[in-house]
Amino acid sequence: AAGVIQSPRHLIKEKRETATLKCYPIPRHDTVYWYQQGPGQDPQFLISFYEKMQSDKGSIPDRFSAQQFSDYHSELNMSSLELGDSALYFCASSALMVSGELFFGEGSRLTVL
């Protein structure tokens, strides 16, 4: 069965650079969530989208932005990267109003040097 696809799986950037992470949800899923998980920490909710509109916002820094496109894939853009942005970024998708379950991708590991 198709799963949530995230790319790239690993990314290394310098401070003050920009990074873009992509998430391709499971077909027919209409909701996408982004989470940030720092080393040894719990996933922190960043932002979510339903039908291409932002549905909820968590602790997403102003330097970050995200959107969901017409094909339902989502991109998380991170600018002016800081060392503290080094983390595993998870995307999850759901047919939320149908099943309620989140399906998580493998994550994109960002390292900021």
Next chain:
Amino acid sequence: AQSVSQHNHHVILSEAASLELGCNYSYGGTVNLFWYVQYPGQHLQLLLKYFSGDPLVKGIKGFEAEFIKSKFSFNLRKPSVQWSDTAEYFCAAAVSGTYKYIFGTGTRLKVLA
């Protein structure tokens, strides 16, 4: 504000011991409840979920959870843990009819062989 609390942050058990991880949520309306597991180096996976009906739900790998509405609790149990159950366990609540999906802070379980 809605929240999910997990009381045990670290649990260490020997193989064959019984497990119970606490989870409480704070929300007066209808919530759907979930337990996710994150094995070392992997993404979150669903263990079990409760939407309605029988308050005792059974999930994968011998896990079960009981929804007690009067206590706002959804504790996870397993009669006999295995070394392979070493992982971090997250309780989550989705507020019915919304896009809010709230995770608890997680419980790290270490099972000693």
